[in-house]
Amino acid sequence: MPAFRFRTKLTVVYLALFLAVMGIILLAFYRSVTTNVEDQTREQLDASARVFERIVNYRVKTLGESVSALAQDYGFRQALGTDDRPTVISALQNQARRLEADMAVITDIEGSPIASLLDGEVTSAMPMISDDMKQLAERDGVASKLVSLDGRIFELVVTVVRAPVPIAWLAFGIELDKATAQEIKSLSPIDLEIGFLYRQGQGQYHVAAATSNADELGGYLVLTKPREEAFRATFLDQEHMFRRQPLVTGQDGEEISALLYYSMDAALAPYDPLVFTMITVLVLSLLLLIAGSVVVARGVTKPLTDLASAAQQIAKGRYEEVETESRGDEVADLTSSFNQMISAVKERENKITFQAYHDVETGLRNRLMFDRMIDQEIDHSDSFVLVLAEVQQLPELRTVLNHQNISELIKGVARRIEKVADTEVARVSTESFGFLVRDAEEAETRASLVLNSFLTPFDVADIVIDAGVKLGLVKFPGDGEDSATLLRHGQAALDKGRGAPRGFAWYDPDRDSSQKARLSMMSELRGGLKNGEVKFAYQPKLDLASGKITAVEALIRWISPTRGFVPPDDFIPMAERTGDIRHVTDWGLRKAIEQAAEWRESGLNLAVAINLSTNDLMNHNLPAQILALLREYDLPAVFLKLEVTESAVMHDMTRALDVLNMLSAMGLALSIDDYGTGYSSLSYIKKLPVGEIKIDKSFVLNLAKNDEDNILVRSTIELGHNLGLSVTAEGVEDEESVGRLREYGCDVIQGYHIARPLPPAELEEFLKESEYGPA
Structure with missing residues (x-):
């Protein structure tokens, strides 16, 4: 997975925070708008339901007055009394046209049909006039009820015909059809849809009429089987708010209802310009934020980039301080601390380097430095002589001199060898020193000068000390090709030089072979x-x-x-x-x-x-x-x-x-x-x-x-x-x-x-x- 730069991460963080805040705002806006629209739609549906009830009641009242007037008409009662069916039918038709009624029914007092009209035509189909309606009509003069007949819903008004005793039951009905639904819809402040529903027993709801899409609404009701009076659902690929208003409910589960519903998409449509405006503002703000984030990130990361570059230079051994344009802020403090660290690291490295290549006790060059001196000489010289000088009396002197005196003596020995041999000297062990003679022909002369220089005692802390040295000499390239070999052979020459009359000796391969034989003896001894x-x-x-x-x-x-x-x-x-x-x-x-x-x-x-x-x-x-x-x-x-x-x-x-x-x-x-x-x-x-x-x-x-x-x-x-x-x-x-x-x-x-x-x-x-x- 690719690593992102800090500048990119900072920009992403800004964008994430901005998008999170804007997301919260948009979510709050959306929830507020949808909740408000839902509440308004629900209120409009409730109001439309009440309007619907008033319209139905008004139509029932008007129809009831007209039915009562016909029932009291003398000619109509006489035609009924003389069983003049044509006159009765003619009167029903005239009254139905005048009332714009879709149904007219008259029965004798026993309920047997005398005549019935449906859509102005004589028909044998007629709704049943229930006993409770008859009782209510006989008591109050008029009774009304919604009934379903052959998939149609009618507002049925019933009254009794007296002459002067009850002789017949007279009923007129007005259908709740699409026109009625459209009329109710026109009275609503919103573009709601209305459907008239009925069902028999506990069966499915059926659509008797609707303002639009009656077939689709009927299919939807078959699939969803709604039981709540108010609910939200998707209909015709749009979210709708539904309000079912029960109009008639029978004991056997028979029900006639009005279904009022409204598209939430239509309800939210007025807010589309506002949404578009907010999205536009969001996009513009996002672009501005990106530009601003890049500028801010660049301003923040540039000092960090400079510090990273300086750290890479430190890794390469180049210690350069970092300059910053910031003053008095965290970046300036960080840069200042970094520069202090550079100084401290540089100082420590110099100290560590010095300690690595110098003797801790005396500060003289040590064995590691001498190895480097030999390697450099091998790289730049065709021949030279390596000399090891061992101070003979150091073990005994340590018993009578303190540590500081011994250190001063060792430094004095090194200075004397450097002065006489005219070369750099390194302390290669506790008791021995090493130096190089670049001119092989002068090696023995230099060795003799060093030996003679030790005839003069050393003065250490007002103590006169006699010290002598023994030397071992080895030639490059004849006696070795690398520093390790030269030093090993130099030690062998020094071993020989300890007993040499002149006080120094050259490396002898034959003697070294016998030394190796003795080392082999040690392996056999262990066995x-x-x-x-x-x-x-x-x-x-x-x-x-x-x-x-x-x-x-x-x-x-x-x-x-x-x-x-x-x-x-x-x-x-x-x-x-x-x-x-x-x-x-x-x-x-x-x-x-x-x-x-x-x-x-x-x-x-x-x-x-x-x-x-x-x-x-x-x-x-x-x-x-x-x-x-x-x-x-x-x-x-x-x-x-x-x-x-x-x-x-x-x-x-x-x-x-x-x-x-x-x-x-x-x-x-x-x-x-x-x-x-x-x-x-x-x-x-x-x-x-x-x-x-x-x-x-x-x-x-x-x-x-x-x-x-x-x-x-x-x-x-x-x-x-x-x-x-x-x-x-x-x-x-x-x-x-x-x-x-x-x-x-x-x-x-x-x-x-x-x-x-x-x-x-x-x-x-x-x-x-x-x-x-x-x-």
Whole structure:
């Protein structure tokens, strides 16, 4: 269905309202006129009926006087007395002509006919003179009644002939014929029609005479069988008002009536000029209204059209304000509001666009903007070099600098790179920046300049900060054809650049292939966790005070069907970088808790220690996950120990502390693993909710031979005890190291001298046979 424009709709509404109002007026006019005409017609019919009654009564009176005069005529009575029939007939004929009577009848006193005339001729047909008429005539001298005879209606007047006693009954009749009807019609102020009706018993009405259309009227009465005295009906294709005036009604249903009717079309005809005038006025008003509606609609819709056009321009990104000629009205207010909206949308779009292409923290260009920069360079340049620069110390600096200081440092790094490299810089990740060098031959020179510029420290909030960068370089088109490939290869070059002597490295496809191989390893690792290729080996931890093994450390082992034994150092770091470490953690926590619960159920009370990664400490859902597993296996928290490295804690100390505090509140024992290899010292440990530090095996392996290691280990044990921490030494390989650690007050030791990592069954066998087994 086609949609109509607002201008058309407005015009249609005006027209509809106008037509509705005019329709109501015309309906009221029509109802008023028709009602008035009906009332007038009904009154005229009633008046004509009364006139008809007066005419009939007058004719009856006149006829009655003439009949009485004839009945008293001596010669007429003598002719009756002598039974002179010719004289009687001659007298009847003379009197009938004089009275213009259509019927004359004389009977003896018994009712036997003496003579009768019909239309001036002698006839044997005669109406019956009823007994009630005879009685009335004998009493009053004259009696009258309408009677029907052979389809004709007569006004019959009866009197008695006395000589001096009653000797005969004399009656004259005048027919109610078409002439009579025409006479009555001529006396009416309206052009009504009259018909004389009769019926026998309860039969149909028959027309004896009518002013016109007697046959049609008779047929109509046969079809409609009217019973009401006043009614409206369609006759001869016109609406008529009917008035039936009963004249004679017998007990047996015999009836003689006068039917008066008038055409409503004729009654309404005088109003035709008025109707024509009103229709003319309506048509002219309609034309004027259409013209006016178009003008008004155009005036109203033009500002709306302008606003719609402006809205379309907004959709295309062109923000142009709308001008209007209206002042101080709703249209002006709407236009003003629309212009304000345009300004607000334009401002918001600029803000959103800025936020979409800039880093929220620093306002620098972001990764999305850098993608656009690369795409534009690809479209307009034959070759260029993409450089990724990573700030190395940011994770550690976040632990000592506040958020505002870090933001200022990042902006300072970006400004320095832009100044030295003479190009636009974008922040592509938390710790890395990207820029383009359009001249490939200058790429290494620019990279060296950037690296050298970081020899100068940064001054942030009166704090001198040393920061360095590592760079990865990738060439277009040789190392990639699109932005996504170039950035991916640039990241691979940056990985290589972290360990490069010069501080930067070019993308190496061969090294990237090995990287892809390691990524493939992660897919195999996920499968190995599900199908049982990955298992735990448990290394005992000896409590020097009791001389018993009270805990074990769960160490992961992966025997791949295709790769064979895969050392943890090969796949754990990669899993941490790819995020697959969460699958390892989920598997490890369930497996370790399940094993500890089995041992406890069998009477072997061994705590199981498991290592957590950096990603695990960033996971606020970890405490809830561990709590659910402990409840599932009904294992007390003291039988699970969690070990974290210094580097994992220092990555984001604030978030790590949140997770560690929740774990400590659950009653879990926490340890700092590989202590001494991180970036900090014991000073930060007092902030952590840990109860143990584990001295890294690199300080313990040569303890019996290296004096420096002895000094470091002894000092660490003393400092740990001073902080209220227990100390565990890893990598114990000989009895002499055991003796020195016992001498230094070390609490727990573990290493190959005690036992290598063992599967659960072998560990249980070892504990049964070893002197270190639980009591």
